[in-house]
């Protein structure tokens with residue numbers, strides 16, 4: 163009986179190695195079909211890594227270049243392109259356009275709720291083109307933790323927080339835009355809209 167036990171012990175590592183081998187082979191054959199179902203970041207970047215890729219929006223020419231490194235070093239590095247561009251999940255490439263707008267609220271429901279209740283959200287719901295949306299304050303592909311000093315919404319970068327009236331500053335910290343280039347535009351827009 164003790165001999166049988168020893169034999170089984172001796173065989174066990176070999177069996178395990180063989181089943182791992184099967185698993186690898188299985189995954190190897192499986193992965194190309196996965197890639198076809200759910201586009202990987204590399205699939206998207208095969209086209210969007212091209213700096214000369216643009217599209218026309220009305221009279222404007224908009225760059226469709228995406229810096230994969232920026233996305234990979236953002237707070238969203240663990241997400242795939244299609245986590246945000248959810249309408250392309252499981253779609254064949256090349257995709258149709260227009261691509262549906264990203265809904266940050268699918269993951270950030272409490273922030274989306276707060277935003278919807280705020281003056282900004284109400285203005286956006288009325289169709290006010292100047293109302294700041296999530297991306298106007300936070301960016302899209304390069305979002306950092308809000309506590310990161312490089313983040314446009316880090317407390318020190320929010321211009322309104324420098325306002326002398328503490329109450330006003332507090333309200334602004336919740337609502338105010340950043341000091342990045344886009345946000346300067348927003349700052350002007352926001353103050354026009356009397357958001358601060």
Ligand code: HEC
Pocket residue numbers: 201202205206207208209210216217218226243244247250255256257259260261262
């Ligand atoms: C075969 C090349 C190709 C691949 C692969 C590709 N795209 Fe595109 N994408 C384009 C082109 C070309 C346009 C611009 C189309 C136009 O001008 O109408 C575009 C436009 C877009 C737009 C802007 C759409 C709009 O409405 O203006 C987004 C967002 C986008 N792609 C995201 C992605 C994502 C995410 C992936 C991966 C799931 C991806 N693309 C894969 C070629 C590609």
Ligand code: HEC
Pocket residue numbers: 203206207210224225226227228230233238241242243244245246247262263264297301302303
């Ligand atoms: C955190 C969410 C998020 C992730 C992850 C993400 N995107 Fe985006 N992307 C956005 C948002 C937001 C926009 C702005 C347009 C919109 O609101 O839909 C955008 C815009 C784009 C555009 C159009 C450019 C423009 O100015 O409209 C392309 C192309 C694109 N993304 C491709 C990609 C690719 C490729 C990846 C993966 C490497 C990726 N995105 C990952 C959120 C994301």
Ligand code: HEC
Pocket residue numbers: 266267270273274275277278282294295296297298299300308315316317320335336337338339
């Ligand atoms: C007017 C600018 C503005 C808009 C619009 C905006 N945010 Fe924010 N957001 C901020 C600022 C500033 C902070 C920093 C938090 C603070 O100090 O109050 C923040 C914080 C956050 C945080 C971190 C939350 C935490 O508890 O620390 C998340 C996540 C977030 N926002 C997501 C969103 C989403 C999703 C939207 C759209 C529905 C959105 N934001 C719209 C300015 C904005």
Ligand code: HEC
Pocket residue numbers: 237238241245246264265266267268269270296297300301302305306307308309
């Ligand atoms: C698929 C889910 C998903 C989507 C869609 C998404 N996020 Fe996030 N987001 C996350 C996760 C998960 C984290 C936390 C990552 C971590 O802490 O490591 C995060 C973190 C953040 C933070 C940093 C919060 C902090 O505590 O500092 C901000 C700001 C943020 N997201 C804004 C956005 C905005 C704006 C959009 C839309 C353009 C968006 N997110 C879309 C999942 C998502």
